[in-house]
Amino acid sequence: MSDLSDGGWRAALPLAAWRGATRLGAAVLPLWLGHRARRGKEDAARLPERRGEGADRPAGPLLWLHGASVGESQSALPLLEALAEARPDLHFLLTTGTLTAARLLEARLPAALRPRLRHRFVPLDVPAYVARFLDGWRPDAAVLIESEIWPNLILAAEARGVPMALVNARLSAGSARGWGRLPAVARRLFGAFRLVIAQSEADAARLRVLGAAEAQPWGNLKFAARPLPAPGPALAALRSAIGGRPVLLAASTHPGEEAQVAAAHAELRTRLPGLLTILAPRHPERGPALARELAPSTGAEAVALRSAGALPGTATELYVADTIGELGLLYRLAGAALIGGSLVPHGGQNPLEAARLGCPVLLGPHTENFAAIAERMVGAGAALRVADAAVLAEAAAAVLTDADRARSMTSAAARIAADAGALPERMAAAIEALLPEPDPQGDPVREATGSTG
Known part of the structure; x- marks a missing residue:
């Protein structure tokens, strides 16, 4: 009652409206999920997980981590390794929201982590689904990565006493303005996190205004990721x-x-x-249509499609690499790489993935998603800015014809990439403080029932 008298009703009413809307929406969600499954956006056999089903809680302490898409889930891997080393007794539940993220996780999860980790698709933000998920898994703590703020999920976890962290958090100025229109709701949701670690001071400042009073800027986990893999036979x-x-x-x-x-x-x-020239679309399903669009400018024989099993022949000029999880392969082969999402106003992808593999980086003007690291790379001579096709051609020619310049760029980029190396261990130590203390003698009740106490 005191919460409502202090103005808590300003948050309670919109949140109640959201709960009601999601309950009503649950009636049509099976149709929506079925449509997505038919389009290859969901795993039809695992749709029950989107309703919170499929819990298989291991005995002992369990940490739940959620990374919505490919970038978030992949950035969790070095953090998982650091946590696994610090707490040998700890098991992990990792949820994702996309099929692509799940497939890449399966391909890239280190062998040592496999016995200790379970993957599920995150439940949709419907109260009944969320309750089923949390009651089944009973996590000892939860870690949300980047910017996944689902009201029902967060409030239900808080109500069950699950300590929560928001790590690698980012919040654009536009998103902050959106949340700012409902300040009480923002304070209620962002204030539910006991630990908030932001990617930058700008992100931390926005989060503090919105209710995460102790938000701290530690840096970006994506900069601490291991080099992308490349299968030997495919590379050869x-x-x-x-x-x-x-x-x-x-x-x-x-x-x-x-x-x-x-x-x-x-x-x-x-x-x-x-x-x-190799084109690797962010969404590989665009590959066939993209090949058809490009053919008139070069001739159909000059365009090859990797998903069709083609390798670039002597007549190939444009090679469309419409596959999943092969950027590590492509960066190792390229003499220069334009980082996608930066020539159009999308915000750019992670430039350090190329830098770690010794590939010189070219960046368009739109790098808001990685603003700090992009500016640092450009300032250090580790990347070149390109504004359009003409400037891209000039920059690519400069790098591809000057080996000394290419080496200078990759050396500068490698130094920047190395700076982020200690972040996973630092973040793991902060998260570990949310977990129950290890029991050196074991807990027979916990081991027998999986109880979280």
């Missing part, structure tokens, strides 16, 4: 097919970027004989 096959040709890569591109890259390729082909 592509390397053999490409030979000594110069290679320009456009990685994780978004609509509107591929046409600019193709235009840059057209400018470069006379200056760099044999140039191969």
Whole structure:
């Protein structure tokens, strides 16, 4: 009652409206999920998990981590390894919201972590689904990665006494303005976290205003990630097919970027004989349509599609790498890489993935998602800015024809990437403080029932 008299009703009413709307929406959600499954966006066999079903709680302490999509779930891996080393008794539940994230997790999860980790798709934010999920898994603590704020899930976990952390948190100015229209709701939700670790001071400042009073800027977990993998046979096959040709890569591109890259390729082909340009769309399902769109500018025989099993032949000029989880392969082969999402107003992808693999980085003007690291890289000579197709062509030519310049860029980028190396251990220590103390003699009740106490 005192909470309501102090103005808590300003949060209670909108949150009650959200609970009511999601309860009503549950009637049509099975149809929506079925539609997504038919489009390949959900795993039809695992749809019950989206309703909070499928709990399989191991005995002992359990930490729940949630990373919505590919970037968040992959950035969790070094944190998981640090936590696993610090707490040998700890088990993990990792939830994701996308099928692509689940598939990459399966491919990249270190073997040592597999016996200690269970993956599930996160339940939709319906009160009954959330209750079923939390009652089944009974986590000892929860870690949400980046910016997944689902009201029913957060408040239900808080009501059950689950300590929560929001790590690698980011909040754009636009999102902060949106939350600012409901300040009481923001304070109620962001104030539910006992630990908030932001990517930057700007993110931390916005979060503090919205209710996360102790938010601290420690840096970005994505900068601490291990180098992306590359299967040896696939790397050898592509390397053999490409030979000594110069290679320009456009990685994780978004609509509107591929046409600019193709235009840059057209400018470069006379200056760099044999140039191969690889286009890796952020959403691989766009590959076939993209190949058809590009064919008129180069000729159908000059465009090859990796998902069709094609390797780049001598006549291939544009190679569409429409596959999942192969950027580590492509960065190892490229002489320069444009980081996608930066030539169009999307905010850019992670530039340090290329830097860790010795690939010189080119960045468009839109790098808001990685603003601090992008500016640092440009300032240190570790990356070049490109505004459009013409500037992209000039920058790519400069890097692909000057080995000394390329080496200088990759050396500077490697130094920046190395700076983030200790963040997972530091973050793991803060999260460990939310967990129950290890029981050196074991807890027979916990071991027999999986009780969280």
